Amino acid sequence: MVKLKRKIDKILLEWKSDVNHKPLIIKGARQIGKTFSITKFGKENYDNVISINFILQKEYCHIFDDGYDVDVIIKNISFINPFIQIEPGKTLIFFDEIQSCTAAATSLKSFCIDGRFDVICSGSLMGLNYHEIESNAVGYKEDIEMFSLDFEEFLWAKGYTESVIEEIYLKMKTVIPLSTVEFKILDDIFHDYMIVGGMPAVVESYISNNNFSGTLKIQRQLLSDYEEDITKYAVGLDKAKILNVYRHISIFLAKENKKFQITKIGRNSRNRDYIGVIDWLTSAGIVNVCYGIEHLELPLKGNYNPDIYKLYYQDTGLFVASLDEEAQEDLRYNHNFDTYKGALYENIVADMLRKGGYNLYYYRNEKSTVDIDFIVRNADSLIPVEVKSGNNATKSLVKLTSGKVNDIRFGVKLCNKNIGFNGQFFTFPYFLTFMLRRFLREYK
Secondary structure (H helix, E strand, C coil), rough: CCCCHHHHHHHHHHHCCCHHHHEEECCCCCCCCCHHHHHHHHHCCCCCEEEEEEECCHHHHHHHHCCCHHHHHHHHHHHHCCCCCCCCCEEEEEECHHHCCHHHHHHHHHHHHHHCCEEECCCCCHHHHHHHHHHCCCCCCEEEECCCCCCHHHHHHHCHHHHHHHHHHHHHHHHCCCCCHHHHHHHHHHCCCCCCCCHHHHHHHHHHHHCCCCHHHHHHHHHHHHHHHHHHHHCCCCCHHHHHHHCCEEEEECCCCCCCCCCCCCCCCHHHHHHCCHHHHHHCCEEEEEEEEEECCCCCCCCEEEEEEEEEEHHHHHHCCCCCHHHHHHHCCCCCCCCCHHHHHHHHCCCCCCCCCCCCEEEEECCCCCEEEEEECCCCCEEEEEEECCCCHHHHHHHHHHCCCCCCCCCEECCCCCCCCCCEEEEEHHHHHHHHHEEEEEEE
């Protein structure tokens, strides 16, 4: 079995080493490896691991019926299974699938105040009323957002070490082009990553077989599972409307401007009838939403229009798997990644930026004479990021980096070209997007 190295492994160790650490909730989409990573961490770092899955072990949902006193909860756990070993300071309690027992998350305040046991919660955010948990446990928990494998983790799975990746970053930082060999190999691996995506089961199949055999079947099952979960967990919202939005993502990405429009997904569809749907899909970890900003000025969060947005799949491999059979063949056999009007490249960049810690924004002026795929920022300026499926001219990027916009100092072009800088914007190959945030922080 392939053992995937994940960034969450280091994060969990840092959490444990902090003497003031609080109970932890790991958020993220289903089947991205949360349970595996937490279980592995527990086995390697604790004498005792109490792992409770509230879907498979429904009897444990009643351990909170007598209140949230820690001694009472521990007593109830021990009564259900008297063979469990629970030692203060040496025990990790892992509450899994908490969407089926939100009382577990409510108990985190008691565990935090008590302090004798380490507690980690996880589960599908599809069925998790996180706002309720937030109000009940605010100040008594920590949150970590986990994603499917990013490109760096994918490189680790392919056998590349952190030191090799660091050497690549140093070239990016000093704006030195990659060698022909470096560029070709990384570009080939990156295009495999676009097809495979980062879902652990799919990556494991790809690495084990050293080809795409079986990966599409797994991906389509994941897509089916997501639809099943929508119908199962979308409490309080119209499940048909959520499915309608979900199934239209690739349709709008195929359009020139890629803007998602509720009014065009069905007859008599109105924005007011879909309130909460986009937030639900985002919170569930299914989509990345990219909001349009109204003015090219800081701050970004106070400058976007919540009614204007693009929707991307949070895992590009699943986007690819959602395409029709002809597109599948074109991608897998002809390697035509320019299909869907550059949507695959735009989706993968959105995915990589989001995994890098960015919220997503884009800009288009009223006359559509300036159209920038993403807007990010560093400490003191806005940075327009343009994604080009080809190597054609970048009129919008040239215009914005000409010195006429106060909050913009330079820009970034992501395309199929080597590292470079022309005085106005940096050019980086797509596959270096996962290093972009570090570059922008360290660049002077």
